[in-house]
Amino acid sequence: MTGDSEKHSYLRQVDKSPAPYFYIKTSLEYEGRGLETDSLQLKHVIMQSMTEVFGQVGASDTVDVLKLSASGEALLRVPSRSFVKLWGALTLFGKYNGLPCVFRVQQVSSSLMSLSCNSRTWDIPAMS
Amino acid sequence: MAAPFANGAPNSKLVFEKSSFDDPKSSHERVLNTKYFTHNASIILPYSSSAAQLQFEISEIQDQQVTYLIRDVPVHQLVDKEFIEAFVKKGQLYILSQRRHIDTHNCAAVFPTGHLLLHITKDTYEQLGLEGKPSVFSSLKPTKYVVDIDLKPDSFTPGRKGYDRVLWCLKDRLGLTFDLLISWNPHDEKICASSVSKFFKSKGLVVSPVPWCVQTQWQNKVRTPVLDSTVVTATEDACGRAEAWEWLGAMACGIDLSESCADNYISTLSCPTPSGSCPRCCVLSVSGFFTPVTTKWLLEKVRNEVESKQEKNKVPWGSVTFHGFQDSPVSVGSREHGFFQEGDNLHSFLTFCNKDYWLYSAYGHHDLCQ
Numbered sequence: 001m002t003g004d005s006e007k008h009s010y011l012r013q014v015d016k017s018p019a020p021y022f023y024i025k026t027s028l029e030y031e032g033r034g035l036e037t038d039s040l041q042l043k044h045v046i047m048q049s050m051t052e053v054f055g056q057v058g059a060s061d062t063v064d065v066l067k068l069s070a071s072g073e074a075l076l077r078v079p080s081r082s083f084v085k086l087w088g089a090l091t092l093f094g095k096y097n098g099l100p101c102v103f104r105v106q107q108v109s110s111s112l113m114s115l116s117c118n119s120r121t122w123d124i125p126a127m128s
Numbered sequence: 129m130a131a132p133f134a135n136g137a138p139n140s141k142l143v144f145e146k147s148s149f150d151d152p153k154s155s156h157e158r159v160l161n162t163k164y165f166t167h168n169a170s171i172i173l174p175y176s177s178s179a180a181q182l183q184f185e186i187s188e189i190q191d192q193q194v195t196y197l198i199r200d201v202p203v204h205q206l207v208d209k210e211f212i213e214a215f216v217k218k219g220q221l222y223i224l225s226q227r228r229h230i231d232t233h234n235c236a237a238v239f240p241t242g243h244l245l246l247h248i249t250k251d252t253y254e255q256l257g258l259e260g261k262p263s264v265f266s267s268l269k270p271t272k273y274v275v276d277i278d279l280k281p282d283s284f285t286p287g288r289k290g291y292d293r294v295l296w297c298l299k300d301r302l303g304l305t306f307d308l309l310i311s312w313n314p315h316d317e318k319i320c321a322s323s324v325s326k327f328f329k330s331k332g333l334v335v336s337p338v339p340w341c342v343q344t345q346w347q348n349k350v351r352t353p354v355l356d357s358t359v360v361t362a363t364e365d366a367c368g369r370a371e372a373w374e375w376l377g378a379m380a381c382g383i384d385l386s387e388s389c390a391d392n393y394i395s396t397l398s399c400p401t402p403s404g405s406c407p408r409c410c411v412l413s414v415s416g417f418f419t420p421v422t423t424k425w426l427l428e429k430v431r432n433e434v435e436s437k438q439e440k441n442k443v444p445w446g447s448v449t450f451h452g453f454q455d456s457p458v459s460v461g462s463r464e465h466g467f468f469q470e471g472d473n474l475h476s477f478l479t480f481c482n483k484d485y486w487l488y489s490a491y492g493h494h495d496l497c498q
């Protein structure tokens with residue numbers, strides 16, 4: 001009796017509260033110079049954008065640069081409590097070292113798995 | 129005094145289920161059968177041998193279903209009696225509008241249950257003249273409406289009031305057109321699934337097959353979390369479900385965890401502990417328009433890889449994730465789905481060699497969670 005129920009023990013857990021982290025897919029573009037950046041510089045730019053808008057206390061949460069691909073797309077991880085602040089700071093950021101630049105946020109999600117594909121940018125060869 | 133800064137992060141939903149494929153009440157078949165539209169499948173298989181190869185040919189996926197893209201289809205074509213009799217009633221029909229954003233545009237879908245769903249803006253709804261309901265995610269002033277038309281009843285036929293009204297509204301009142309992705313599984317095996325493309329070609333429409341696209345990456349010497357199907361909360365001996373979920377996401381996104389550690393300046397994401405060394409790990413991603421026929425085939429292939437007894441290709445566990453379309457009007461079954469900052473609707477199976485599985489179902493803020 002117990003053996004059978006343990007063998008097929010069913011468990012269901014539902015998380016409806018905000019997830020611990022949010023993930024953002026974004027790219028940093030400079031005017032006229034494209035996507036020139038590296039992970040270290042990108043991290044510095046992101047922390048600078050947070051400091052500019054929210055000050056040192058507002059920028060105290062950790063923002064992780066998980067990946068920077070050759071195409072310039074970066075994956076960021078941020079605690080949920082700072083997700084809106086980071087998105088706001090990225091949107092308002094417009095100049096680095098005197099050069100006009102812009103963060104383009106392509107996709108956000110509470111699960112990292114979701115950022116592995118984006119059906120909105122699916123380019124069907126038959127359509128193009 | 130400064131006002132507190134609102135958190136503002138949208139409420140995501142993650143449903144975790146632990147069950148066994150042997151359990152007669154297991155819900156994996158039901159979930160896959162009612163997940164009508166899948167855009168991408170990500171497969172992660174950590175092998176214990178450095179010479180391991182996939183035991184199945186991913187190219188066989190093309191034998192499972194055929195998909196077509198039909199451009200500028202007038203929506204009244206979908207209520208054509210000839211079309212209903214030949215395809216809706218004689219097979220499982222999957223249709224989804226393409227390149228339309230569910231939060232701002234008109235969208236359309238047909239399910240194998242024989243329902244045509246129009247997810248339309250307020251302006252279109254007011255011109256259309258058919259009865260619908262405001263989207264459940266609307267605020268006080270709805271901007272999107274849902275019109276559900278059942279195509280299967282025998283009474284839905286020319287000459288009857290209801291049919292004539294629907295046809296008139298769709299054809300004469302409103303010239304709605306969509307680019308449609310379409311796939312059809314006939315009940316009768318003697319009928320070819322490509323008949324549906326011939327039907328639309330005969331109506332003078334442009335029909336083209338939709339190819340699938342596969343990307344395979346083999347990674348060597350990867351740290352993988354130690355998992356036990358009975359342990360869902362992290363212990364000293366095994367990682368929990370949350371850690372496994374993030375690690376799977378990192379692998380699917382191609383994030384390199386080999387050099388990261390908890391006090392790294394750039395990224396503090398690291399492989400969860402306890403972890404083991406995996407000589408060869410396969411990360412495979414296949415994109416297209418997939419129906420339950422294909423998703424079930426893929427899950428079976430991944431299960432075979434994990435449950436096979438071959439020493440050479442031993443896999444302690446494997447994962448397959450099915451990403452739904454972000455702009456699909458439903459996520460699972462007839463549950464309404466929307467887009468708010470994100471439009472997640474994905475199902476991820478983590479299968480173990482003892483036939484247990486963990487199922488992660490992740491939904492965005494605009495989704496009716498079960």
